[in-house]
Amino acid sequence: MSEKNYEININPDWIKKYLGKIVIGFFLLVALFSSIRTVGPEEEGVVVQLGEYNRTVQPGLNFMIPFGIEKMHKIPVQRQLKQEFGFRTSNASRSSDYVKAGYVDESMMLTGDLNLTDVEWVVQYRITDSFKYLFRVRNAEKTLRDMSESAMRKIVGDRTVNEVLTVGRQEVASSVEVLLQSMCDDYENGIRIDQVVLQDVNPPEPVKPSFNAVNQAQQERETLINQAEAEYNRVIPRARGEAEETIQLAEAFALNRVNRSLGEAERFNALYEAYMKAPEVTKQRIYLETMEKILPKIGNKIIVDEKGNNVLPLLNIDKVKTAKP
Structure with a gap:
């Protein structure tokens, strides 16, 4: 070719x-x-x-x-942004994955009673003024991160480790939010803080078993105190009621005896006045009234002659009593 x-x-x-x-x-x-x-x-x-x-x-x-x-x-002025401290979200989904390694320095803090605690938190914020966000502060996101960490360390440093770990968590978050917003206003960085959320607060890993033992002991202590208070509330009111009932019965008995004594004294005085006016008549009336009360209580009576020496007629007394209707 x-x-x-x-x-x-x-x-x-x-x-x-x-x-x-x-x-x-x-x-x-x-x-x-x-x-x-x-x-x-x-x-x-x-x-x-x-x-x-x-x-x-x-x-x-x-x-x-x-x-x-x-x-x-x-x-992004209409979007809520967030910064994470002490951890990072590696996979945001229904079951998010978090990474802790490498961020311990952010979350390890010293409390007011000189104990260490591991505080993980999230700052949610919005950009309200884009001009201030860009030009008032150099690198506004990094500055906000530094301010957030500083505010959290200040608030945690004013409280005990028990407050941070248990009852004071919400107060810590609210205090950090207020302080951080005040700092943003002072810096004029055009950021509004929406919320500060304490994601997780734990003691350091080496001392976590000791903290858990202390917390368990405190919970048992609270349980025993609650049980004692419940028993106190059950027994003491009943004892007070019984004591009040005894006092009221004694007062009623004393009032009854006093009133009865007063009535008998009045009756005696009235009888004495009647006796002074008519002694014979009064003695006769008293005798008859007394016999009227006594005789019905004696029962059957056998009257014999004082000269009767034969007891044979007395042998059928029981038959006579039985034969009576």
Whole structure:
């Protein structure tokens, strides 16, 4: 087979004619792509012209001076942001995964009673002023992280380890939120703190068994105290009720005896006055009233002659009693 050589002849005039158009088209294309910026619905665009703030644009399609004369910083002003301390979220899903290694220095803190505790927390915040966020503070996110860590260490350092681990957790979070917001206002970094959440608070790993033993002992102590108080509330009111009942019965008995004694004294005085007026009549009336009370209590009575010596008639007394209706 024979080899054929192909030669391409380029016309210099054609290159001169279209090269300028190609360069101009490429220049216009670059200018077009570098001048159009899209701002998302949750963002604001801060336009900087030659390193100086120029304007703030709203979400949508926006045009800028191309070739780097104007640059845009997109700030998520409508989105809630967060910073994590002492851990990082490696996989955010329904069952999120967290990484602890490498972040212990952030969370290890000294409490007011000179104990160590491992405090993990989350700061949730929003950017309210994009201009202040970019230009009032250098590297606002890192500054916020430093302020958050400083505020948490201050609040934890004012409390005991038991307060931080148990009953004082909500108070610690609220105090850090207030202090951190005050610091943001002083720095004018354009950030509003939404919430500070204590994710987890634990004693350091080497002393965790001792802390757990102390907590268990405290819980047992509280249980015994509650049981004692329950027993106290059950027994003491009943004893007080019984004592009150005894006192009331004694008072009633004393009142009854006093009233009865007063009545008998009045009766005796009345009888004495009647006796003084008519002694014989009164003695006769007293005798008859006394016999009226005594005789019904004696039962059957056998009256015999004092000269009767024969006891045989007395042998059938029981039959006579039985024969009576």
